[in-house]
């Protein structure tokens with residue numbers, strides 16, 4: 001196959017990109033999006049600060065533009081993200097305790113209901129685990145509402161949109177380490193207790209090759225009975241093309257790895273300014289990393 005999406009589809013997988021609503025008028029950008037990708041994530045437009053700028057007052061205009069662009073061109077969408085300690089609207093940042101818990105669950109219910117039936121998978125909770133060696137939760141006002149906030153969010157999301165796969169999503173979880181093991185233990189506990197979780201997202205913001213146990217780490221989560229997804233892939237460094245191929249091959253080698261999303265389209269679209277971590281250059285030309293991903297997908 002000659003595009004990323006079609007090549008991934010040969011093995012029943014998807015290939016996606018994060019999309020910004022503000023770029024939907026850029027024809028180079030939209031042409032690449034429409035040609036290459038069959039999954040879309042809103043880079044910012046479905047986050048809490050964007051969708052509920054004032055408590056109980058919802059704004060879906062930018063998120064809907066991306067959804068319509070995607071579904072109108074036969075692409076599916078990943079929803080990102082219902083609850084995250086960053087990009088909370090100011091009113092939520094100033095809240096705590098049971099009042100905040102209620103606002104959090106209302107947010108999950110309202111947004112998942114608005115997009116009901118239209119989202120392939122939701123990042124229900126994003127980045128709730130701490131970096132470093134503790135393997136524990138990250139401190140935040142969300143976490144301080146009680147350790148059960150994550151499972152409560154997953155239950156609320158399931159009730160609002162039973163068809164969407166529900167994911168936990170995080171970074172620095174690429175290999176077997178304290179953080180990924182903390183998340184692994186949570187997922188295992190959720191599965192054992194019937195908390196609705198369907199997938200784990202590995203953001204994979206990398207510098208050079210993924211860790212040597214990248215595939216094994218994906219596999220141990222898959223063995224818990226959840227789908228694994230590469231959700232925000234971008235890779236800096238001179239070994240970029242090889243590293244992209246290694247990530248692609250790892251996903252292809254794990255039966256429950258459903259697909260790969262890059263966090264943007266062109267290098268100039270990336271949040272990693274100056275690092276050129278994506279598959280297309282600033283002019284929209286395919287880079288060596290593009291070819292190495294396409295070749296890896298085609299040789300599956």
Ligand code: G3I
Pocket residue numbers: 043044086087126171203232271
């Ligand atoms: O659109 C406003 C603009 O109107 C304003 O003038 C300007 C001044 O600050 O800000 C613009 O918003 C920025 C937005 O990106 C759009 O460019 C925000 O400040 C900025 O914080 C925001 O950064 C985003 C970041 O998440 C925080 O939400 C990045 O684009 C986005 O790529 C990044 O994505 C995250 C994932 O959601 C979670 N995983 C990590 C990943 C990278 O940080």
